Amino acid sequence: MHSATGVGSEPALALDRITCTFASRERAGDRYTAVRDTTIAVGEGEFVSVVGPTGCGKSTLLNVAAGLLAPSSGKVRVMGSPLTGINRTAGYMFQADSLMPWRSALDNVLAGLEFAGVPPGEAETRGHAWLARVGLRGFERRFPHQLSGGMRKRVALAQMLILDPKIMLMDEPFSALDVQTRQLMENELLELWSADRKSVLFITHDLEEAIALADRVVVMTSSPGGVKEVFDIDIPRPRGSVQEIRFGSRFLELHHEIWATLRDEVERAYARTAGV
Secondary structure, three states, X not given: OEOOOOOOOOXXXXXXXXXXXXXXXXXXXXXXEEEEEEEEEEOOOOEEEEEOOOOOOHHHHHHHHHOOOOOOEEEEEEOOEEOOOOOOOEEEEXXXXXXXXXXXXXXXXXXXXXXXOOOHHHHXXXXXXXXXXXXXXXXXXXXXXXXXXXXXXXXXXXXHHOOOOOEEEEEOOOOOOOHHHHHHHHHHHHHHHHHHOXXXXXXXOOHHHHHHHOOEXXXXXXXXXXXXXXXXXXXXXXXXXXXXXXXXXXXXXXXXXXXXXXXXXXXXXXHHXXXX
């Protein structure tokens, strides 16, 4: 069954009829709409994945949710209150590495606490604890270039979670990793999320990843982006490892159903970029 885009109680994050229009880079005076009249809500403790073709505005919506971009129209509410400026209740994990190369793993994790004015001794204790939680005990003094791609993602996770955000905004965080490392990171994320059930808005191109992780999957239309359909992922939690989830009969049924909806948008976007 498909759910509505909203949730029953006051959502942790609500994007209400968001439209984002920008000046065209190709022709002076022209404008284009990246996202049109889009409504997505993430309940408290809910994991929502958003999938859609390239260029449908997924990252634009995440930037609006983070308060990094003001929408042309529409409203954002966080914990029931209108968002003005940066979303201080949210942590943001980017697609590209966002670690500072001149700082060690520990110092990268501590950066947010330093900016928040947490005393150095307390900050370092918390930093060591979080690196241990993400499996990097003993790597505190390594620099980003001395870490594998998966290790750098673990540092980035610890960097975000040490600030205890109520909402996690994640923009294709594992897309640059090889398949095996990506699955390990997905398992790590599920384990960390299960511990305190933060609200998550997760952007991905990978439909398998979206289904394995989420409570609901939002399918967006091709540009200009909008919500085409929302699917409830009724696979019981805890789900076990991502590698095992993908072979379950209900997972395969959901994948077939969602892909039937997503495929048309992917083909439409491809035809547009190919000039067909």
